[in-house]
Amino acid sequence: xxxxxxxxxxRGNVSKNxxxxxxxxxxxxxxxxSIIAVKDGATVTLDPMFWDYSATTLKFLKLFLGVTYTKAExxxxxxxxxxxxxxxx
Numbered sequence: 689x690x691x692x693x694x695x696x697x698x699r700g701n702v703s704k705n706x707x708x709x710x711x712x713x714x715x716x717x718x719x720x721x722s723i724i725a726v727k728d729g730a731t732v733t734l735d736p737m738f739w740d741y742s743a744t745t746l747k748f749l750k751l752f753l754g755v756t757y758t759k760a761e762x763x764x765x766x767x768x769x770x771x772x773x774x775x776x777x
Contacts, residue, residue, distance in 0.1 A: 695748055706748045717752040719745050723776035725752060734766065735776040 695706040695717075709716040715727045719738070724745060726733045732753065740746050740759055750756065757765070765771040 695751055697748075697751070703748065708752065715752075717749065719748060724749055726776065727753070731772065732765075732770075733772040733774055733776070734762075736773040737775070738777065739773075 690709055690711045693708045694702045697703050705720045707718040713729055717725045722738045724738050
């Protein structure tokens with residue numbers, strides 16, 4: 689059974705268009721109508737078209753991942769294979 693929660697922003701407010709879908713061990717981050725990322729255990733998969741769509745998307749992606757990486761550091765994780773990319777939409 690899936691459960692949907694909203695991401696809480698840095699000010700402690702609910703971000704109505706930033707969702708986390710929980711399904712077993714898998715967590716999916718959706719921003720508006722686009723799937724941005726999936727965490728399945730230790731595996732992180734990002735959508736190559738949307739993970740850095742905007743500064744706001746990137747800000748909420750970092751909250752979802754629980755990291756403070758810069759955009760360049762996330763790109764380095766992709767380049768090294770630490771983060772996977774696949775079309776999620």
